[in-house]
Amino acid sequence: MNAQLHLRCNHCILLPPTSFSSSHTFSVLNCSNENRIIGLGRLGLKERILADRRVSRRKNSCRLGIRASAGVWDGWMPEKSSKAPPLSDIIWPSAGAFAAMAMLGKIDQILAAKGISMTIAPLGAVCAVLFATPASPGARKYNMFMAQIGCAAIGVLAFTILGPGWLARSTALSAAMAFMIYTRSVHPPAASLPLLFIDGAKLHQLNYWYALFPGAAGCILLCLIQEIVCYLKENVKF
Incomplete structure (x- = not known):
């Protein structure tokens, strides 16, 4: 058959x-x-x-x-996990973010007479990276400081050559991406620094000092707070 x-x-x-x-x-x-x-x-x-x-x-x-x-x-679903994170893993990063913004706000009061501020939006994103995902590549100190300094300087350079506008923003962002990839220092919050400088008139007076302040200087404070947050997450659980 x-x-x-x-x-x-x-x-x-x-x-x-x-x-x-x-x-x-x-x-x-x-x-x-x-x-x-x-x-x-x-x-x-x-x-x-x-x-x-x-x-x-x-x-x-x-x-x-x-x-x-x-x-x-x-990609549209949450990560599969056998159990929910402990409450302490939620509380300590949140408390660290509160402490970071409170300290930056206090520094702003001291610097108010000079017309400059430490509290900028990218530092909020840095808090999320350092406190919530301390083991991620973006939280590495090399990535953070290399990207913060390099991308901020690129923003100043783009503004100096091209002035304000869409061309300066586009060029600065693409150059910042290329810089982070080439130096193997991808740190997502740093990509917003060039745009912040180009559109922020009050930051123009800093010129190339913007490469160090407020982004890199603020990250030093956040790194100190991150060490405290990581210690509490490991040793004080509830």
């Missing part, structure tokens, strides 16, 4: 329809996505070679299709 058999995985036909006899025994082939596929065990040499070639040719496309399909939806 002859019949036709299609060999399939979830995404593609791996082998063409094949005639076989009821006297034939069967073996099992594996697709790249680990689904089990029934195949003929007693194919001729030529058919076996063709089968192996077609299976190999489909492996990568099948694997990539499965990963892409899962990845599209995974």
Whole structure:
């Protein structure tokens, strides 16, 4: 008795329809996505070679299709975790952010007579990186200070050459991205420093001092607070 058999995985036909006899025994082939596929065990040499070639040719496309399909939806879902974080892992980073902004605000009161401020929006993003994700690449001290100083200087340079406007902002941001990638110092909050300088008239008086103040100077304070937050998270849990 002859019949036709299609060999399939979830995404593609791996082998063409094949005639076989009821006297034939069967073996099992594996697709790249680990689904089990029934195949003929007693194919001729030529058919076996063709089968192996077609299976190999489909492996990568099948694997990539499965990963892409899962990845599209995974990006819209929260990270899977076996349990919720302890309350202390929420309280201490939040308390650190409060302390950081309070201290920066107090420094602002001292510097008010000079018309400058330490409290800038990028430092809020730095707090989130340092206190909530201290093990991430963006929280590394090298990344933070290299990016803060370099991106701020790029902002001043772009404003000096191109003046205010969309061209200066676009050029400064693209140059800042290239700088962080080239120096392996990607620190996302630093990308906003060039835009802040170009659009902030009160910062123009700082000129190239802006590379150190207020971004890099503020990060020194935040690093000190981060050490306290990390100590409390490790030793005072509830």
